[in-house]
Ligand SMILES: Nc1ncnc2c1ncn2[C@@H]1O[C@H](COP(=O)(O)OP(=O)(O)O)[C@@H](O)[C@H]1O
């Protein structure tokens with residue numbers, strides 16, 4: 001029979017997550033990581049409008065969840081911040097600089113891991129710092145720090161194929177943080193994980209974020225995930241995606257699993273559900289008209 005620890009990828013259960021605030025982790029000054037999305041529209045092929053007039057300011061160190069129904073343009077808007085997609089109109093600035101291409105100031109984590117299968121966990125995480133012209137010793141030291149932070153020290157010399165889905169995503173997070181980005185962009189990073197692993201990953205992510213102070217933009221279609229993680233939940237409408245609500249989450253930090261029973265949590269979730277439900281119904285009605 002499979003044990004719960006195996007399901008959670010917790011084979012090394014004696015290893016505690018490292019304590020917060022260790023001195024060798026570079027905490028970002030909270031002046032960096034300002035994201036300004038101004039009147040962004042995206043059209044593909046010059047005609048299909050996917051994102052419509054999106055404006056959003058994310059403050060340094062803030063944790064924002066971008067919530068919306070599938071296909072509404074969340075990844076497209078996120079990819080404008082990443083520099084993979086150029087807006088057809090409007091602009092995206094990070095720390096005052098307009099974004100034209102990907103850069104080390106922005107780390108990305110995707111739904112499906114994108115680790116190099118021929119590199120070990122440590123080599124995968126050290127890859128970014130090496131590309132940034134860090135020496136091998138420094139790159140490996142950074143990699144070890146981050147691998148420790150995501151609780152995978154016992155696996156640093158293993159290859160991705162021996163890791164569970166959750167563990168691979170933890171390596172993905174370590175890798176995205178290895179260049180100490182000002183902004184961490186996460187596109188449904190836990191979407192393919194089972195519920196228990198996902199909830200553990202969410203807590204681990206918040207712990208790491210608490211330590212780094214990096215701005216996070218986290219895309220999800222899962223209302224519970226958005227409310228549990230975010231300082232603000234920004235709701236996107238069905239296609240073409242517009243930003244229709246900006247809902248502050250008045251829950252204290254650190255967030256704990258019991259908070260899902262808190263009346264503030266329930267009320268915030270209810271508000272999000274109303275927006276999402278009306279948008280999903282609208283999308284459904286629109287699809288049936290064609
Ligand atoms: N490169 C592209 N070319 C044409 N259409 C695209 C491209 N990327 C995304 N789309 C379309 O844009 C819409 C929004 O996609 P996406 O941003 O991936 O939505 P979400 O992440 O919210 O599920 C979808 O209808 C998708 O098919």
Ligand SMILES: [Mg+2]
Nearest residue numbers: 074075076187
């Ligand atoms: Mg997407």
